[in-house]
Amino acid sequence: QVRLVESGGGWVQAGGSLRLSCAASGRILATAAMGWFRQAPGKERVFVAGISWNSGTTDYTDSVKDRFTISRDNAKNTLYLQMNSLKPEDTAVYYCGARWGAIEPSSRTDDYTYWGQGTQVTVSP
Numbered sequence: 001q002v003r004l005v006e007s008g009g010g011w012v013q014a015g016g017s018l019r020l021s022c023a024a025s026g027r028i029l030a031t032a033a034m035g036w037f038r039q040a041p042g043k044e045r046v047f048v049a050g051i052s053w054n055s056g057t058t059d060y061t062d063s064v065k066d067r068f069t070i071s072r073d074n075a076k077n078t079l080y081l082q083m084n085s086l087k088p089e090d091t092a093v094y095y096c097g098a099r100w101g102a103i104e105p106s107s108r109t110d111d112y113t114y115w116g117q118g119t120q121v122t123v124s125p
Helices: none
Strands: 002-007 010-013 018-026 033-039 046-051 058-060 068-073 078-083 092-099 119-124
Touching: 002 092, 018 033, 018 092, 018 119, 033 068, 033 078, 046 068, 046 078, 058 068, 078 092
Parallel strands: 010 119
Antiparallel strands: 002 018, 018 078, 033 046, 033 092, 046 058, 068 078, 092 119
């Protein structure tokens, strides 16, 4: 079994930065693609960024390109999301997901096997 725990969320003013972390325990995720999703109140969970097992492939939704950077440290079993130039519309609960048995990321929530509990990010104007 795999357990994912997000951290690093919080409150920040527009233009600020946050770094989210997702620590995995249990089965080693070195061969699993991973991703970050977010869910705003009353809305569906949507894709933010994804990364392949060896960091060779990264993918971003258009609204965060050039502002967010996804990375991973397989030795530490940890996934990261560096968020810069934050905007109020980035406010959401952020979730990390792992695609067990898949090496490439996906933008579909159904393609992810494991999820964390989420961490709240609030960006004020």
